[in-house]
Amino acid sequence: MSIRGLKKKQPKTFKVKIITVDAEMEFSCEMKWKGKDLFDLVCRALGLRETWFFGLQYTIKGMCTWLKMDKKVLDQEIPKEDPISFHFLAKFYPEKVEEELLQEITQHLFFLQVKKQILDEEIYCSPEATVLLASYAVQAKYGDYDPNFHEPGFLAHDELLPKRVLRQYQLTAEMWEEKITAWYAEHRGIARDEAEMNYLKIAQDLEMYGVNYFPIAQNKNHTDLLLGVDAKGIHIYSINNRFSPNKSFEWSSIRNISCSEKELTIKPLDKKAEVFKFFSSQLKVNKLIFQLCIGNHDLFMRRRKVDSIEIQQMKAQAREEKARKKMENQRLAREKQLREEAERAKEELERRLFQLEDEARQANEALLRSQEAAELLAEKAQIAEEEAKLLAQNAAEAEQERQRLEITALKSKEEKRLMEQKMREAELIAVKLVKESDRRAKEAEHLKQDLHEAREAERKAKQKLLDITRLNYPHMAKYPQYSPGDSRDTNFDKGSIKLDLKDIDLKRLSFEIERERLDYLEKSRKFEDRLKELKSEIHALKLEEKQAGLYC
Numbered sequence: 001m002s003i004r005g006l007k008k009k010q011p012k013t014f015k016v017k018i019i020t021v022d023a024e025m026e027f028s029c030e031m032k033w034k035g036k037d038l039f040d041l042v043c044r045a046l047g048l049r050e051t052w053f054f055g056l057q058y059t060i061k062g063m064c065t066w067l068k069m070d071k072k073v074l075d076q077e078i079p080k081e082d083p084i085s086f087h088f089l090a091k092f093y094p095e096k097v098e099e100e101l102l103q104e105i106t107q108h109l110f111f112l113q114v115k116k117q118i119l120d121e122e123i124y125c126s127p128e129a130t131v132l133l134a135s136y137a138v139q140a141k142y143g144d145y146d147p148n149f150h151e152p153g154f155l156a157h158d159e160l161l162p163k164r165v166l167r168q169y170q171l172t173a174e175m176w177e178e179k180i181t182a183w184y185a186e187h188r189g190i191a192r193d194e195a196e197m198n199y200l201k202i203a204q205d206l207e208m209y210g211v212n213y214f215p216i217a218q219n220k221n222h223t224d225l226l227l228g229v230d231a232k233g234i235h236i237y238s239i240n241n242r243f244s245p246n247k248s249f250e251w252s253s254i255r256n257i258s259c260s261e262k263e264l265t266i267k268p269l270d271k272k273a274e275v276f277k278f279f280s281s282q283l284k285v286n287k288l289i290f291q292l293c294i295g296n297h298d299l300f301m302r303r304r305k306v307d308s309i310e311i312q313q314m315k316a317q318a319r320e321e322k323a324r325k326k327m328e329n330q331r332l333a334r335e336k337q338l339r340e341e342a343e344r345a346k347e348e349l350e351r352r353l354f355q356l357e358d359e360a361r362q363a364n365e366a367l368l369r370s371q372e373a374a375e376l377l378a379e380k381a382q383i384a385e386e387e388a389k390l391l392a393q394n395a396a397e398a399e400q401e402r403q404r405l406e407i408t409a410l411k412s413k414e415e416k417r418l419m420e421q422k423m424r425e426a427e428l429i430a431v432k433l434v435k436e437s438d439r440r441a442k443e444a445e446h447l448k449q450d451l452h453e454a455r456e457a458e459r460k461a462k463q464k465l466l467d468i469t470r471l472n473y474p475h476m477a478k479y480p481q482y483s484p485g486d487s488r489d490t491n492f493d494k495g496s497i498k499l500d501l502k503d504i505d506l507k508r509l510s511f512e513i514e515r516e517r518l519d520y521l522e523k524s525r526k527f528e529d530r531l532k533e534l535k536s537e538i539h540a541l542k543l544e545e546k547q548a549g550l551y552c
Helices: 003-009 035-046 104-119 127-142 163-168 173-187 192-203 283-303 309-472 487-551
Strands: 013-019 024-030 054-060 063-066 084-090 212-216 225-229 233-238 247-250 254-260 263-268 276-279
Touching: 024 035, 035 054, 035 084, 063 283, 084 104, 104 127, 104 192, 127 163, 127 173, 127 192, 212 283, 225 283, 254 283, 263 283, 309 487
Parallel strands: 013 084
Antiparallel strands: 013 024, 054 063, 054 084, 212 225, 225 233, 233 247, 254 263, 263 276
16 A cells, blocks of 8 residues: 555544643544544543533633534534634532542542632632632642741742732731631641542532523513523522522423523423523523533433442442542551651650760760869869978978077067166266266366466466566566576566466366367267167167067
8 A cells, every 4th residue: 555545544633722720732633523522532631531520612702612522523613723722621510529529630620620710700709718718729739738848928929819809808918828827737637639629518518609600681672680500400690699599490390491592491390380481692692501401400310310330330439549548648647647756756866865965075074174173173182282281391480480589589578678778777877978068068168267267367467477577677678688696587487487387287277178078079979889789779679579470
């Protein structure tokens, strides 16, 4: 077979892009494929078996619609683009998520879609509930809260709360994070699939959960009502209130639903009840409502029948998987607990080891200090012993010195007594000398006076003698020599002798006075020297007494 023949036999394809809530995929589809062929391919790629909840949605002319499973893809009114984009979304919602969502992938896709609807405000949620739901979303994403790892600001890039809630309360991002983290910390030990299921269990109780809203009118001119289709039935709402329906038709109470152009008719099971008719703006909207009603009604009836073999197998596998995961989670929890306990024990051992090392170091330092102190004490003891010996020696010397000082003191006392006696004697001598000096001074004064008088008398006598001589012997002036044999000459010689004798006595007296004065001066000098010696001896004795008092 030629290559050209192979090329001719290859089917023509077109590309599609499948967008899930958290991923995108591209596939090549054959031109003849129906919607179910593409849908099954996507489900196989995702590993999804609970296919009845999902569908492929696309937007055409501003209106969202679902790809029909029984018609060819290219025969439907789809966007003319390459690749053709489809959104893989949940088309129908379960009544009880915990019982109906069997696969983890189904649960995860529902969790992501419902979370997006709450954040986009397609489903209204109170602020308190949004914080709790956000905490479960954080638990599903980050696992158990660890304050050492999940530091403040770790949720800064996560979209967790609707903008309506953020605008409603004047709180900072840090405050919201603190509130979410407070709940998040309480979810410790919850696995990801369990956290997602808890999220869905809270969300399924919200009034707008799983409801598809369409504008309708009870006549052809006004669009003043909203029609909602969900897993439990059909609900009629006022245009401004999507929470509390004005009228509800449960699937169990509906006998028939018919669609003709823009008119949709709901016939209750009770034939006596009024038939409800309403009008939509477009035929496509009517057909979409009709498809959703059929699908939700089929699922409603299916839930109330005995499960098929496939469903039973899936539920059994889900129970086994849950039991296995539960055991695995318990095992992981035990391992984690044991690991944490081991880490705590390790930390405790490390702390204890560090404490023991610190205590050993302190004990070693204390031992070194004790050794140093012992050495210092030994050295001090040796020094003290030497000092004791030295003090004993000094004590002996001091005792000897004391005895010597006592002896010296006795001698000093005796010498002092002698010196005092000598001083008293010296004072007496000095008094006597002063008296003698005064007496001698007076005598000298008298002698000087007598000498002066004698000299004056002598002068007068000589003058008188000269006068007499001149008068009696005038010729003697001319003749000074005379004959010794003359009697007058003899008398004259006698008078001269008398004068000479008296002059000799005066000279002798003067000499004696001068000699006594010199003797007195010599004795005074010796007495002063003796007094100085006595003073120096007394001063030395006083110094010795002071030194003796210091030693004592």
